[in-house]
Amino acid sequence: MKRAVIVVCDGLRADLLTPALTPNLARLAGGGRVFAAHTGVFPSTTRVTSASIATGCLPGRHGLEGNAVALDEGNGLFPISAGRPDFRNRMLKARGATLLVPTLAERLAGHGGSVVFSNVSAGAAHFQDPDGHGFVYHRQGSYGPGRIAVADGDRLDVTHDGDGDAAMTERFCDGVLGRRRPALAVLWLCEPDHTQHGHPLGSTEHRLAVAGADACAARVARTVTALERDGDDIITVYCSDHGHETVDAVIPLDDLLIEAGLKEGAGSSDVVVASNGLSAGIYVSDAARGRVPAIVAFLRAQDWAGEVFSGPGLAAAGLRADTALAVSVTTAKSAAANAHGIPGLSPAIADSLPGESRVGCGQHGGLGPFEQSPFLFVVGGGFAAGTRSAVPTAPMDIAPTILRHFGLPADGMDGRPLPRHPEQERGAP
Numbered sequence: 375m376k377r378a379v380i381v382v383c384d385g386l387r388a389d390l391l392t393p394a395l396t397p398n399l400a401r402l403a404g405g406g407r408v409f410a411a412h413t414g415v416f417p418s419t420t421r422v423t424s425a426s427i428a429t430g431c432l433p434g435r436h437g438l439e440g441n442a443v444a445l446d447e448g449n450g451l452f453p454i455s456a457g458r459p460d461f462r463n464r465m466l467k468a469r470g471a472t473l474l475v476p477t478l479a480e481r482l483a484g485h486g487g488s489v490v491f492s493n494v495s496a497g498a499a500h501f502q503d504p505d506g507h508g509f510v511y512h513r514q515g516s517y518g519p520g521r522i523a524v525a526d527g528d529r530l531d532v533t534h535d536g537d538g539d540a541a542m543t544e545r546f547c548d549g550v551l552g553r554r555r556p557a558l559a560v561l562w563l564c565e566p567d568h569t570q571h572g573h574p575l576g577s578t579e580h581r582l583a584v585a586g587a588d589a590c591a592a593r594v595a596r597t598v599t600a601l602e603r604d605g606d607d608i609i610t611v612y613c614s615d616h617g618h619e620t621v622d623a624v625i626p627l628d629d630l631l632i633e634a635g636l637k638e639g640a641g642s643s644d645v646v647v648a649s650n651g652l653s654a655g656i657y658v659s660d661a662a663r664g665r666v667p668a669i670v671a672f673l674r675a676q677d678w679a680g681e682v683f684s685g686p687g688l689a690a691a692g693l694r695a696d697t698a699l700a701v702s703v704t705t706a707k708s709a710a711a712n713a714h715g716i717p718g719l720s721p722a723i724a725d726s727l728p729g730e731s732r733v734g735c736g737q738h739g740g741l742g743p744f745e746q747s748p749f750l751f752v753v754g755g756g757f758a759a760g761t762r763s764a765v766p767t768a769p770m771d772i773a774p775t776i777l778r779h780f781g782l783p784a785d786g787m788d789g790r791p792l793p794r795h796p797e798q799e800r801g802a803p
């Protein structure tokens with residue numbers, strides 16, 4: 375039986391996947407095909423990437439453009455976290471749709487189905503399958519087809535930490551991989567991202583969280599090996615969604631825009647900042663659209679700012695250009711190391727919502743070299759063991775790769791199937 379497994383170690387930087395820090399992942403990567411030039415999407419956030427992995431599309435096409443977005447629910451634009459358990463329903467009501475393109479769950483619904491176990495935010499879990507074609511299990515709600523809640527005894531009741539990841543992995547291996555046997559099984563760990571947001575990269579706490587995720591990946595690999603001995607043909611994708619940089623300052627962008635006369639006041643809905651950590655989306659009401667050139671000029675003059683995208687630049691950056699999102703700004707990076715020797719420093723943009731930007735700790739969301747360095751390797755499914763590819767790859771390439779394994783079409787995607795052998799490299803003669 376052909377099957378697919380995706381294991382996501384949230385936030386694990388590719389340069390921190392080493393024999394010393396992640397002995398199991400390093401060993402597993404050595405038995406698979408490593409994609410060494412893998413990058414993230416923009417914004418490099420969990421919820422946006424979850425939708426890109428599920429759909430094979432860039433944010434501009436799948437329709438979720440931020441970890442937080444501004445929605446007009448009838449009273450003007452206000453920022454809202456896409457991680458909230460109620461976000462999916464509020465997005466559907468305000469915009470008339472959740473994701474704009476089909477997910478792997480939808481494409482596999484008649485071909486063996488899908489089960490997602492996720493220990494990150496509810497929103498990131500939902501965007502694997504927002505319209506209920508398969509099963510999504512999350513500590514704040516577990517749903518089956520039709521988005522009908524699963525029976526009480528079947529809910530995923532785990533803690534939002536490494537212990538919860540370990541408990542979830544046990545149940546995933548025995549219950550999902552071993553007994554339920556869906557075509558696609560997704561395991562999305564909250565670590566090391568969860569710890570990286572609260573502790574310095576390279577700290578003891580961080581190293582322990584990385585080791586925990588590494589052990590969970592090994593547990594899955596042992597289960598897959600046993601299933602393959604029993605005759606299953608399994609492709610296993612091991613990856614992260616984004617990396618992290620170390621926050622060296624927090625920029626109060628709302629306040630700066632108010633001081634510059636570009637936003638009416640705190641909480642106003644004319645110009646709304648939705649922080650993605652190391653980038654932000656700036657949403658502008660129809661009445662305030664004339665201020666966009668001044669906002670862009672203001673941002674370009676800030677020494678903390680990196681890239682500024684607006685107008686056609688939004689679509690070129692892979693973002694939606696058909697909503698109130700008018701400008702996207704990233705923060706400037708430094709290659710300097712933190713106190714633990716981990717390179718990559720960056721200012722973060724303050725969040726009017728409960729945020730996760732703490733000076734000295736990890737964050738992501740922008741275009742810095744380390745936040746844009748998730749890892750990716752594939753084991754089984756005909757991928758050449760012990761090989762490395764330097765072909766540029768992205769999270770959108772995972773869905774078409776899974777569909778190719780099942781012999782199903784991957785129409786309408788931005789991603790392309792990953793090359794299984796060195797001679798399959800794109801552009802190779």
Ligand SMILES: [Zn+2]
Nearest residue numbers: 384385420615
């Ligand atoms: Zn993440």
